[in-house]
Amino acid sequence: MKIGINGSGQLAHPNLDAIVTDVEQSEVAGFASYWLAQTALADSLAMLAIAGRTTSTIELGTAVVPTWTRHPEVMAAGALTAQAASNGRIVLGIGLAHQPSVEGRWGMKWERPVKHMSEYLAILDSLLETGTASLQGEVWSLEQQATLMTDNKPLVMVAALGEQMLKMAGKRTDGTILWCVGPKTLEQQIVPIINDAATEAGRSTPRVVCSLPVCVTDDPQPTTEFVGKMLEGYAALPSYRAMLDIEGVHGVEEISLIGDEDTVNAGLDAIAAAGATDFTAVVIPDGDGPARTMDLLQART
Secondary structure, three states, X not given: OEEEEEOHHHHHOOOHHHHHHHHHHHHHOOOOEEEEOOEXXXXXXXXXHHHHHHOOOOEEEEOOEEOOOOOHHHHHHHHHHHHHXXXXXXXXXXXXXOHHXXXXXXXXXXXXXXXXXXXXXXXXXXXXXHOEEEEEOOOOEEEEEOOOOXXXXXXXXEOOOOHHHHHHXXXXXXXEEEEOOOHHHHHHHHHXXXXXXXXXXXXXXXXXXXXXXXXXXXXXXHHHHHHHHHXXXXXXXXXXXXXXXXXXXXXXXXXXXXXXXXXXXXXXHHHXXXXXXXXXEEEOOEOXXXXXXXXXXXXXX
16 A cells, blocks of 8 residues: 555645645655645645646645536646646546535535536546547537647546445546545445446556545544544535444544554554555644654655
8 A cells, every 4th residue: 555645734724835845855755645635726736736847756646626616628737737747647636525515615506416527527538538528418518629738648536435436436537535434434335346346347456545634642632632623524524424434433533543653553554454555644743743653654655
């Protein structure tokens, strides 16, 4: 299982220079990948494109960009530009987001999400592969023929938790990017469904990218309480609630990797054994800072 860094926590107070420096330091430390969510007014693909100019080996991924607010042509343009800027190291992670965001924040109707993603992928994949697309769909449409900035197609992954989305991800993409998912859910639901779908479609084994908060500390209670309060909203979202129920827990803090070195290593071992191909850590500093956590993660690269 490859170890990467999820730097999305920095987006609460985004600073471009700080994020680029974090990517550079993650590469020097030997981490396999660096991931950013798409939040508010900080463009994750643009930031990764900039970081791609000052790094050379670390994989750069979005985790994830919501599809509702970007036509697939716009998404493809951003991904191809970042792919060219990074010399072929982009993983385009996309997702449906959640009904409260789609309707409450963006004023759109949450309807036919599976059809939405299926048509989105059809256009996106064609554009990334050939620069052309011809689809008049029920949700998304495009007639386009353009010259590619790069013929090095970026990897595409879909945030998928339910059966229909996991099957789509396995049959049509390079894998899935997960949040609020522990080892039980990986073993019982995520990995079997997506792997079987990929096999059925004749595709290679998909990547399963798991991301959780991580903190190495001798006093786990304060950090656990902090994570629980910070991420309490996820437990109320139906898709995440279903995953947490499989784990038999109430909140994300209960499946986060918080504790001493033995505890955190055991948690990482369990995630690897359950079938995750990648783990991307959301590093949570304790009172003494993130050094112990980073040391443990770096030792596993």
